[in-house]
Amino acid sequence: MKITLKVWRQKGPSDKGRLVSYVVDDVSPDMSFLEMLDVLNERLILTGDDPVAFDHDCREGICGMCSMVIDGTPHGPQRATTTCQLHMRHYKDGDTITIEPWRAAPFPVVKDLVVDRSAFDRIIQAGGFISVPAGSAPDAHSMPVAKNDADDAFDAATCIGCGACVAACPNGSAALFTGAKITHLGLLPQGQPERMARAKAMVEQMDAEGFGGCTNTGECVAVCPKGISLDVIGRMNADFLKSSK
Amino acid sequence: MAVTGAILVLYLVAHMLGNLKIFLGAGAFNAYAEWLRTVGEPAVPGRTVLTLTEIVLTVAVVLHIWSAVALARRAGKARPVKYAARPKAHASRYATHIMRYGGLTIALFVVWHLLDLTFGVVNPAGGAAAPYDRVVESFDLSRWYVTLFYFVAVIMVGLHLRHGIWSAFQTLGMTTHRTRGRIRVASALLSAVLVLGFLSVPVAVMIGVVK
Structure with missing residues (x-):
């Protein structure tokens, strides 16, 4: 699947930040959402770019680290599911997905999608x-x-x-x-x-x-x-x- | 928010019951309006009870709006950077829209409503006319746009209360795992009864039952 991502990029707490578009070509429907971001990050590293920073830990839906707002919904469209347990089979070829950090003054952005x-x-x-x-x-x-x-x-x-x-x-x-x-x-x-x-x-x-x-x-x-x-x-x-x- | 809201809901119940007296005829309705001004006499001077009610209501409305503004300001401060993407599935934002913007609509309506039926400034029968005549003139078919505005505003009040009543119970910590569902149903029912009660008067005027 080919997925277009609009990802919030912010170098640090004092940076203003902006949405940056990336096209990820080789997305398998079996990938989790975070694995899809891993694929993007590996490519960014290979081309010498800064990978997208995002929180993740257990990747089995119990730690609560994977904080990202996907198309305006925290943890994405699947109900009662963390981002890591959201799979790309819920999307279709050609979809555009906007990814932003948690937005709240008490949760300042550390970098990209990572908040404190x-x-x-x-x-x-x-x-x-x-x-x-x-x-x-x-x-x-x-x-x-x-x-x-x-x-x-x-x-x-x-x-x-x-x-x-x-x-x-x-x-x-x-x-x-x-x-x-x-x-x-x-x-x-x-x-x-x-x-x-x-x-x-x-x-x-x-x-x-x-x-x-x-x-x-x-x-x-x-x-x-x-x-x-x-x-x-x-x-x-x-x-x-x-x-x- | 919850306490002032509760005062206003209790007033609305009394207001609706009073309105329904119009079905008992012009005499009963005008006498009821007169009674509101003389209740308590001669123990207390005329209009004492009414004036006290007006003061309590004004204070409640002001504090209710003040709480709403304070909450909205806190909300604005808590999210200085907005989301770029519009939420799709989860967010009807019904409660936010109906409470904040709906509340504003209701406030504007109350101003009109007072000018129309209390002071009679924008009422075709004028402020000096009997209350019954003011109602009949206000909802005259030729002023269909006023009636339409009244309908929209009353339904807005109903939606406001559908969220507001159970939300007040929740804010005051009177809901538990086992009662919240029932309180929500009861608040929807009370809202529906109030809407139907308030709308029955203009409908009756329009179809000629009250004339």
């Missing part, structure tokens, strides 16, 4: 943990957890912190990410002692990072590779309001 997501780390540092030593995994029956709570906590815990929610949100809000972390710990017994302080600290850190406010548009859920539900935002708001009383 340390803002998420700082939100976790503000309270996304349990300070008491929880020891090794307890026997399953020693600390009963209601089935609904266990399911909801697990669903929230599947968040891989990729930042697609922020990238898709028309407000640039990090409510889905922060909500997922608060819900995950807030539903389990181990998370109870610090529950309210956690919600307050994490929400305040989220705001301090410069993320926008949530207006419940649901754009985040539509692009989340793990299908995190909008319900986590309701739970975050409930805990935050209680903690502010």
